[in-house]
Amino acid sequence: MNINKRIGEVVESSSLQFTVQCYDLYKSPNIGTLVKCGSDPQLFGIVYDVSNKSMDPARRPVPRGRNENKEEEVYLSNPQLNRLLITEVNCVLVGYQSVDEINQSPVSLPPMIHSFVIECSDEELKRFSSCLDFLPLLLESPVLNSIDEVISSFLIKSSRVHDDSSRFLIYAGKELAFNLSGQLIRLNNLLKRISK
Amino acid sequence: MNYEINNQPYEDTNILGMVVSGSLNNGVEVKLKPEKSVSEIKVGRYVSIEAESLKFFGVVTDIELGATDQTLRVNPPEISNPFIAKVISGSTAYGVIQVEPMLILSQDELDLIDGPQPAKTIPPHFSKVSFASDKDVETVFGLESNTNFWLGNPLDMDTAKLCLNIEEFIKRSNGVFGKSGTGKTFLTRLLLLGIIQRGVASQLVFDMQSEYGWKGFSEESKEVKGLKQMFSSKVAIFSLDEESSKRRGVNPDYVVRIGYEDIEPGDIAVLKETLNLSEVAADAAYSLERFYGSNKWFKEFLSLSGGDEFIELARSLNINQAALSSLKNRLSRFKRFDFIDQSGGNDSVTQILSYLDRGMHVVLEFGRYGSDLAAYMLVANLLTRRIYARYAILAEKALGDPTQQPTPLVITIEEAHKFLSPDIASQTIFGTIAREMRKHNVTLLVVDQRPSGIDDEIMSQLGTKITCLLDNEKDLDSVLTGVSGNRKLRSVLSRLESKQQALIFGHAVPMPMVIKVRDYGTATSYGDFQIEDTKFNFDEDNEDLFGKKL
Numbered sequence: 251m252n253i254n255k256r257i258g259e260v261v262e263s264s265s266l267q268f269t270v271q272c273y274d275l276y277k278s279p280n281i282g283t284l285v286k287c288g289s290d291p292q293l294f295g296i297v298y299d300v301s302n303k304s305m306d307p308a309r310r311p312v313p314r315g316r317n318e319n320k321e322e323e324v325y326l327s328n329p330q331l332n333r334l335l336i337t338e339v340n341c342v343l344v345g346y347q348s349v350d351e352i353n354q355s356p357v358s359l360p361p362m363i364h365s366f367v368i369e370c371s372d373e374e375l376k377r378f379s380s381c382l383d384f385l386p387l388l389l390e391s392p393v394l395n396s397i398d399e400v401i402s403s404f405l406i407k408s409s410r411v412h413d414d415s416s417r418f419l420i421y422a423g424k425e426l427a428f429n430l431s432g433q434l435i436r437l438n439n440l441l442k443r444i445s446k
Numbered sequence: 447m448n449y450e451i452n453n454q455p456y457e458d459t460n461i462l463g464m465v466v467s468g469s470l471n472n473g474v475e476v477k478l479k480p481e482k483s484v485s486e487i488k489v490g491r492y493v494s495i496e497a498e499s500l501k502f503f504g505v506v507t508d509i510e511l512g513a514t515d516q517t518l519r520v521n522p523p524e525i526s527n528p529f530i531a532k533v534i535s536g537s538t539a540y541g542v543i544q545v546e547p548m549l550i551l552s553q554d555e556l557d558l559i560d561g562p563q564p565a566k567t568i569p570p571h572f573s574k575v576s577f578a579s580d581k582d583v584e585t586v587f588g589l590e591s592n593t594n595f596w597l598g599n600p601l602d603m604d605t606a607k608l609c610l611n612i613e614e615f616i617k618r619s620n621g622v623f624g625k626s627g628t629g630k631t632f633l634t635r636l637l638l639l640g641i642i643q644r645g646v647a648s649q650l651v652f653d654m655q656s657e658y659g660w661k662g663f664s665e666e667s668k669e670v671k672g673l674k675q676m677f678s679s680k681v682a683i684f685s686l687d688e689e690s691s692k693r694r695g696v697n698p699d700y701v702v703r704i705g706y707e708d709i710e711p712g713d714i715a716v717l718k719e720t721l722n723l724s725e726v727a728a729d730a731a732y733s734l735e736r737f738y739g740s741n742k743w744f745k746e747f748l749s750l751s752g753g754d755e756f757i758e759l760a761r762s763l764n765i766n767q768a769a770l771s772s773l774k775n776r777l778s779r780f781k782r783f784d785f786i787d788q789s790g791g792n793d794s795v796t797q798i799l800s801y802l803d804r805g806m807h808v809v810l811e812f813g814r815y816g817s818d819l820a821a822y823m824l825v826a827n828l829l830t831r832r833i834y835a836r837y838a839i840l841a842e843k844a845l846g847d848p849t850q851q852p853t854p855l856v857i858t859i860e861e862a863h864k865f866l867s868p869d870i871a872s873q874t875i876f877g878t879i880a881r882e883m884r885k886h887n888v889t890l891l892v893v894d895q896r897p898s899g900i901d902d903e904i905m906s907q908l909g910t911k912i913t914c915l916l917d918n919e920k921d922l923d924s925v926l927t928g929v930s931g932n933r934k935l936r937s938v939l940s941r942l943e944s945k946q947q948a949l950i951f952g953h954a955v956p957m958p959m960v961i962k963v964r965d966y967g968t969a970t971s972y973g974d975f976q977i978e979d980t981k982f983n984f985d986e987d988n989e990d991l992f993g994k995k996l
Binding site for chain 1: 515529532533536538
């Protein structure tokens, strides 16, 4: 297992999404990153939300830098902050791998708590994004608000790992057009995002 | 769909799309593949549809732009962004073609023997639609052979030859239509050449503008060979105007002379409109024939001096004097025609028949009389009536002895609407021939630019119609009367190019087809005809054009 790419562990999960607490504060993958967790089956998720907050929901952080010149000095002067604050990542489940085959369909069971969460390699991203059957799962996901931003980030990242990135984006664009027939304005905005 | 699979090149780039809806009455709707642009496809293009064990052949009759989102029209995407334009075209915005399935070919080996049959069903959903291949054209229209004449190429298929079965073609009367300058004459010349080359019929061509016999001219005033130059031993040129023929360097085989006694009242009835005769005046000719006798009426009538003699004649025939007078005035025009001989004709009919009997083809050039419609109509009607009468006798003889069957005769007339208008179609011999078809082995090839002027009944009896561009509504209606799917063909017909394109449909072809008429007039085109006539020398032509080979 690629320890370098391990970002954290599952701390909350359902059959639609899971929450990862990152090992290190502020060391999270970007929105639209493909991650994997679990082993049998291995589940795939896409990061849709990243949050930094107090570990204890009852203890809200207070300002500490009135007498500091730089932001970094706040953390140097208060080393406990790295323990009291956490970075959490929310991922939507988009598929699983059974044996050698990737299935882009809803998972039947959520990942276990404390499952290791690993950022997928370029090769894994290329393999996963060769098929975009999971797009309807994202487009119609009831849990996400800014899903179009997530999709465009994912597609842009994926395009970079394909040999012909512009051809991949056209393929992805056509898949979006197919799934968003009747939502021309949304499609137009999405396409504008991924064409940048 | 998988990106890798989706991006593999299609095995067959000819595939256009798939059938998504349709009906037998309205044809099928085909959604184009994303990478196929509507501008690649033209109305009239020949397509094939693979459907399980069946193969359909059809014609593109309409092209549409479709969209999955109806707001696309009011809120178009940002096509200034090339990426968005590429994505939207073929997905949200796509092309649709309407295809009229015409023929069906079963892949069953036994059914293959019968060849394609008229389509009585439609292909199922999602059948693959492709541009027809050269082999498809061969399957449907056959290869060039002793009976099949290569007339042109299907639209946008430069390597496929569309062949016309000449044997079937001459079994019915046929029509060549099109606006002036659309290539009717070239097309007709090709058909005449095909009939001569295949040797299935004799022909009599009433060559109004003297452009079929010895030589003709293209729109660019380039000289093209006439039939006599191509088949000197098979074609005879008859002339009504020897001087004109000689001026053009043509030595006619025979000069036609028509005697006063040859003219019958029926010949005058045909000219009613052309001579601006009233009904009464035209009918007076029949009374005159009864009065003077069938061979003398014309001569006697024109020799009347007028005055009392004329009044007396009108009274005895019980005809209005003014009508009789107008008839005489109009008929006096004929005195100016040098080919009409008061002292008697030279039995041109027998001469023509003797050539036709020998399997030769007669082109009657009108010379300067070609511009006189009355002369053209008089001569064409007069000669044809007599020739048809002889053929009727021969055909009757053949009923008793089938070996005596006369060689089929094809008579070509131009300005056909003048002979076949609803008013006079029942009176002219051409109307009779068109209606009775091949009963007596005589059929017509009518060439006309105003088919709406031709009697509906006769139009419906024409076997094969070859139509160049027509844009008049009435003409389009007239040509397509009685043709299945005529609404669709109408759009095809009205969008033909103004040159060298024609729509062929009817008896001699299995399905309607838009063709690019084959070239005629270049050294290569003459060579392509592979004519084996002794006087025709392709090498000589090449030398004339390009100089001797070193």
